[in-house]
Amino acid sequence: MLVEDELAKVVPGGETALSIGVFDGVHLGHQHLIHKLRQKAAEEGLLSGVVTFHRHPRLVLSPESKLTYLTSLKERVRLLESLGVELIVTLSFTVELAQLGAREFLILLQKHLRMRWLVIGPDFALGRRREGDAATLKALEEELHFGVEVVPPRVWHGEVVSSTAIRHGLSQGDMTRANQLLGRRFTLRGRVIKGDERGKILGFPTANILPEAEQALPADGVYVTRALLGERVYKAVTNIGVRPTFGGGQRLIEVHLLDFEGELYGSELAIELVERLRGEKRFASAEELKAQIKRDVERARALDL
Secondary structure, rough: OOOHHHHHHOOOOOOOEEOOOOOOOOHHHHHHHHHHHHHHHHHHOEEEEEEEEEHHHHHHHHHOOOOOOOOHHHHHHHHHOOOOOOOOEEEEOOOHHHHOOOOHHHHHEEEEEEEEEEOOOOOOOOHHHOOEEEEEEHHHHHHOOOOOEOOOOOEOOEEOOEEEEEEHHHHOOOOHHHHHHOOOOOOEEEEEEEOOHHHHHHHHOOOEOOOOOOOOOOOEEEEEEEEOOOOEEEEEEEEEEEHHHHHHOOEEEEEEOOOOOOOOOOOOEEEEEEEEEEEOOOOOOOOHHHHHHHHHHHHHOOOOO
């Protein structure tokens, strides 16, 4: 089995307490769970570990679904590491893995990852047809000689924090809600590509990033952002959309870095979204668009980031 081949390559430095999930966004709810995981690991003298997946299970089980991700796998791992997780294992989510029973999967985790504790949320379930819910896992504790701790969900303003709630906030352009649920600013990353240089002609040159097809994006519009270029940080105005004034086209992320001079083609750029200024709209002329961009820049300069 591919899953056993992948697990066999992992050599944990000791017995482990594990959490399992996609952890898309590594949001406040995930952070709460990881905090409890590390507490349990410390209490029991174990390593804290996370098992996450390449490809969201929903995309494998329901290929027709159109699910976007908040964070790439690389970013997810980086964020989990920043929370102090000592062991991060990435498994390929396949139809074969989905057909494994809960008991079989747990035995594999014990065999290869030396699992002694499993720390989960109340709605967690693993295994074929999600048979391994909290009650089932609790019933297996004595037989398989491991412990299960169920952690209550993280609630924000009466709402359970979830990746779905964050995607909904993004779809509304509500960066306040999305950022608060994430526990940090929503960030887009990518390499700067060659554009049509219309921004430069208008007097507001932009760094253009082509988002990956599965990347979650906020509602089209103009945003106040922070652009991270290596160790340097710039206030920026970012347009996300299809540029209807010029006839529309491919959805792009266009970033105008304030007070920056230089060449950006080929550079890696990270964009933290702070606030939505307005929706994307078609202007009657390039001059009208230029005047609006000037107002957008003035509003961005006035904000304390």
